[in-house]
Amino acid sequence: MTTPPDAEARRAVPPVICYPPETLPPPDLALYARARQGAGKVAEVVAPPRDAVCFRVAAGQFFRITSIEGPQVGDLNLWNANDLSERFYSGKTRALHGTHLTTGERMWSSFPHLRPMATITEDTLDWYDIDSFGGSVHDVIGTRCDPYTHRLLAGGDYHHCCHSNLTRALAAETGLPLREAEMHVHDVLNVFMCTGFTRDTGQYFMKASPVRPGDYIEFFAEIDLLGALSACPGGDCSAEHSSDAAACYPLRVEVFAPAEDALRGWHPPPSSTYDRSHGT
Numbered sequence: 029m030t031t032p033p034d035a036e037a038r039r040a041v042p043p044v045i046c047y048p049p050e051t052l053p054p055p056d057l058a059l060y061a062r063a064r065q066g067a068g069k070v071a072e073v074v075a076p077p078r079d080a081v082c083f084r085v086a087a088g089q090f091f092r093i094t095s096i097e098g099p100q101v102g103d104l105n106l107w108n109a110n111d112l113s114e115r116f117y118s119g120k121t122r123a124l125h126g127t128h129l130t131t132g133e134r135m136w137s138s139f140p141h142l143r144p145m146a147t148i149t150e151d152t153l154d155w156y157d158i159d160s161f162g163g164s165v166h167d168v169i170g171t172r173c174d175p176y177t178h179r180l181l182a183g184g185d186y187h188h189c190c191h192s193n194l195t196r197a198l199a200a201e202t203g204l205p206l207r208e209a210e211m212h213v214h215d216v217l218n219v220f221m222c223t224g225f226t227r228d229t230g231q232y233f234m235k236a237s238p239v240r241p242g243d244y245i246e247f248f249a250e251i252d253l254l255g256a257l258s259a260c261p262g263g264d265c266s267a268e269h270s271s272d273a274a275a276c277y278p279l280r281v282e283v284f285a286p287a288e289d290a291l292r293g294w295h296p297p298p299s300s301t302y303d304r305s306h307g308t
Contacts, residue, residue, distance in 0.1 A: 077276035236266035
């Protein structure tokens with residue numbers, strides 16, 4: 029194929045941000061910080077290595093995911109606790125905030141709601157920024173390790189992929205049959221995972237996570253949430269993400285409830301007000 033004479037001029041056209049974030053409703057981080065100061069722990073669960081757990085967080089509460097024994101990444105799913113059809117929308121979150129999330133950014137829900145589900149209020153890895161390879165942490169570009177892709181690429185069956193772990197955890201929590209629960213499992217926030225795209229081929233890459241025991245990411249629940257967290261079988265994802273050989277460690281989830289009047293004036297965000305009768 030012949031390169032056109034104006035190829036460099038075409039490449040030099042400057043990019044335009046698709047969804048400028050300036051008009052997004054801003055989170056009241058100062059209010060959240062004040063509410064967090066007097067909050068007490070009301071629940072705690074631990075996701076074992078190569079397994080997943082579910083947890084529930086009421087609107088106005090906080091939840092924290094912590095590395096407790098060794099470098100470990102986790103795959104996080106969120107649903108509206110009262111309606112599983114409203115769930116985390118990783119693609120729209122990526123379009124609104126970028127490929128990786130940190131403090132002050134939000135996890136948005138699926139259509140027709142499109143509202144904040146959770147806001148990141150603390151992140152001990154926010155210092156990492158973007159490294160020389162283009163990598164960063166807490167990504168919304170990867171999907172989740174799953175047995176279908178594993179079979180496609182490796183020809184075998186592996187039953188502790190994050191997709192499978194999340195499916196079993198959701199089925200156990202809700203009483204849904206496994207096949208029905210699987211339909212609700214969705215693309216994730218890859219907590220603590222360090223990822224990016226190669227500059228030469230544009231391929232999704234992972235590298236050893238910078239997370240260490242004691243590091244955490246904390247969220248404010250904007251609506252009533254049912255969450256599921258899988259401790260990825262790849263451990264810190266320095267080599268593989270579907271492996272029985274990688275060193276894997278548990279992840280802890282804690283839920284904190286503020287004092288009764290700490291969020292005076294705050295209300296859960298409403299669903300989108302778009303009038304669906306005009307074409308959807």
